[in-house]
Structures are given as C-alpha cells and as structure tokens.
Amino acid sequence: MKGNHYFFAVKLPSEAKKFIHQWVMTNKEHFPFKRWVHPEDYHITLAFLGDQQIEMLERAIAAVGKIAKEEKPFELTFHQLGTFGKATEPRIFWLDVKPCERLTGIQKNVYNQCIKLGFSLDKKPFRPHITLARKWGGIDPFQMNLLDLYSFRQSFSFSVNQIVLYETHLDQTPKYKEYHVFQLDA
Template sequence: MAIKHHYFFAVKLPNEVKSFLNEWVQKNKKTFPFKRWVHEQDYHITLAFLGNVEKELLSQTVKSAKVLLKGQRFSLTLNKIGTFGAVKSPRIFWADVEHSAELNNIQSFVYNHCLDLGFELDKKPFRPHITLARKWDSEQPFHQDSLTFITTEDGEKLTFTVNEIILYESHIEETPKYKEFASFPLH
C-alpha cells in the first residue's frame, strides 16, 4: 500500500533563522521537557494545510499558485514562545512572530485560493507560529510564567526577510519530515 503524503503551504524560514531557533532550543531543552522536538530543517509557518491531495488537483494547485502567488518580500520578527493545548500539559510548544499585515495578507490570499480550488481547510483563525516541540513530558505542570520573548544573546529580537512560500510534502516516516514540493519566490 502506497504511503499517502499530506501537503501544506508555508513560509520558508531562512537557514540562519532555523539555526538561531535550533541554538535556542538546544540551550533551553532542559527547561522545557517536551517529548518530541521538531527537526531544525522542519521549522516553518503554516499558511494552509491541505491534507492528502489527488495528483490532478495537486498539479492544478501548483500551476494556479505559480500564476497568482507573486507577492512582495516582507520582513518578520521573532517574538515570544508559547503553547497550545492544556495550560499545565501543553501539546504544542512554539515561537511566534510579531504582527505582520503582509503575512496576514499572504495567508488570507493562499487560504482563499485553496478554498476556491475546493479544499476543505481548518476554520480556526490564523495564528502564525513555528512549532518547536510536541507533548509535554513531565510529572510537573507546565508554568506559563516561563514563556518569554525569544531574543539574541544581546537581548535583541531577530528580524528576517521572507523570500518564498513553499508547498511542502510531508514524509512522516523520515527526518526531516517536510520536503519542498513546489516553490513560489516573492519579489
């Protein structure tokens, strides 16, 4: 039986941002005992999760996105860490970015384009984040007061340029899990 892959549109993070986040994770892993840490190359900001997609629709999605997805490059700034799930035993540990009208606009565009193509998408409001780990793994409860800003050693926030949007294909049996299926450069 063939393995079915899932697909999602996401902001591709520059390698220096992935390295920065990975260094932060390595320094702080003991403070935050989560069960599964995300591989550095899998860091991204999801714009629209498509799930399993038939080949014909996938091809149509890539073709139409190449024509329509021609946005401008924009900057994002890493902000703070946070969690999703139960307060004392969170299921997702993440880093977010400061509010960005450009990011919200491109997410809305991608999301609506996917709806127009017939995809059934998650209806939760867009909450841009970079998943760092999953499943709290401690007898002690998670302390929300441990959530801080994510900064350089000098206390500065890291700002970076978003140069492309990627349609990723997931390979859950591999590490890293996400492979670039199609790239959409921003100009």
Template sequence: MSKHHYFFAIKLPKEAKDFLNEWMEAKKHEFPFAKWVHPEDYHITLAFLGFAPEDMKSAAIQTMPQVLIGVPPFSLTLHQIGTFGPQKKPRIFWADVKHSEELIQLQKKVYGQALKVGFDLDKKPFRPHITIARKWNSAEEFDPNLLTDIDGDFSFTVNEIILYETHLDKTPKYHEFARFSLK
C-alpha cells in the first residue's frame, strides 16, 4: 500500500487559480487563518480515495476513461466564500462554484466508479468547493458576515479530471498522478 493519499478532482486552470488567488490576497487581512493553500493546489475534489492499494488504484486508472465517455467539457463559475467546522472557529475556508448539473453528474460517475473498484468513500453529500485556507487563528471569533460572493463572475472550462497524489512534505503538495480528458 502506498504511503500517499489519492483523490480524483477537477484541476482549476491557471487563469482561475490566478483570479482566485488575487481575489483572496486582497481579502486575506480580513481572514486570519493559520495555513493558506498554495494556489497550485486549488481543486474541486470529486472522490477522496485515501490510501490506495496498487490493484485498486490501477483498476481506477484503467476504467476511468470508459466512465468518462460522453462527458463533454463544461463551464463552472466561481460563486462565494464559506467555511466548514465550528462557526466561531472554522477549520476550513473555501470558495465554491455556482450550481452545475454537469458537475453533479460528473461527480456521481467518478464516485460511483471508485466504489465499484472497491474504495470505501466518504458518505457525506457532495459539496463542491475549493479549499483556500485552514484553521481559524485568532482570539476573535469568526464573523460570518464577512462571507460574500466572489466579485467578478469568473468562469472557467472543465475539460479534464486528475488523480492526485498527496505529498504532505512538499509545497505545492498535490502531484498529478494521472489525467483523464473530457470529450
């Protein structure tokens, strides 16, 4: 078994990463989180596999192109910021995208295939988001009134998914292990 975690995700294109990073840099002073995610690590997780035995990882890689047949590229639009965890001291700070039926269907296909291959996946409902920072780091309580829409109505095209491998000792920490095109 590998010492790395693996997950299928939508990789944000460089322009989306740059837009989101510039927007966050302008707002960072309002949000004292302990650890900010490197912009190269921005993504939307579709299925978190965790530690992946070689046979299951190989099966997922070999079967994913078939699963994606007939899934065309589609557009997503950055929407708003939010948090997960305790309201007064959130543990995750995120940006999301506007509702997309294409995204919901893609996630169902990827998640379903990972289950078929044998992975034990998180059962929580899918909440598409891009983690921006972790761990509230202030004596002051978090003010949920600071949560806003992302200015600028920035859209980007999703034309591939990635199987990422996590390297906790590196920055950026997510390595592209395999790529799968949408056509």
C-alpha cells in the first residue's frame, strides 16, 4: 500500500510499555507536550525506511531475518529522559536506555544491510530512545531541570527478543502496525 512508511524497530515487551505508561500518567501534567505517544507505539527505531515498494520490503525482510536468526535475546535497562530540538521548545521528549553493545551491533547490521539493498537512510548517529511525546505546547519555555526533577525513580530492565518491521498508519491509534516480526533465536 503506497503512502505508508516503514521502519525496523526493537519491540518493547508489554511490561516495559506498562512501566513507561504508568510514569507518563503520573507525570505528564508537568510536561505540556501537544501529542503523547500511544503506549502500544513505544519502540526503539533501528532504521527508518520511509515509503517503500513491496519488492524492496521483501528484500529487507529476508536480510533482517538472517540477522535475527544469528542473535540471542538480550537485556536493556531504561536510563534517562531527554529531548531533541530547541532546548526551550523541544520537538521530541524521550526516554533512552543504558548503552548496550548488542543493541548497537544489531542496529548497525540492520542499517548496513538496508544500505546495501539500496535504501536511502538517515545518516545521523544511532541514539536509541523511546519517543514519549512530540511538540512542546507549554506557555513558558521548556526547563531542562524538569528532566532530573521527574526522572524515573526506579530501575527497569527488560528482555529484547523481537525486532519488528512496522508500518505507519497516521489515521489510526495506535498508529504502528506490525508488518513482519523477527524472533531473536540464535
């Protein structure tokens, strides 16, 4: 179907999504962003493919399938809050994970395979994060000290055992649908 965008991502297990959502429901009044992400849409993007032809997606699925078969599940731990964009009016409000060589390695493999297949991908360095909200809507400028003031008070780790090729449906909520799921099963 033309017009939809596709991206490879680490799928978060439901308990991780629940943990984030509980924090959001408790703290979102302190962060007046215009659009909050639906809990089912929480993920960590590995490679954004954009609008693609089915043939290209099939090639990417085959390549990432091989990568997934060679990987074992691994652990990630939520780390800290942050923003992208202008400091006083951020575009993106996110939660990241502690640095993890396995995650970085998988992202690099997925990215490089997609480049070899002819995809045109973003060249920014990989910064693993889960988008929580978009577009600052506060009357006053965003204050960076809010990130420390309302940071996650308890540690939360989870097991990553799936990579997903998601399809974006901007007219739906949640807006990301699983197009193909890859089990990490080395």
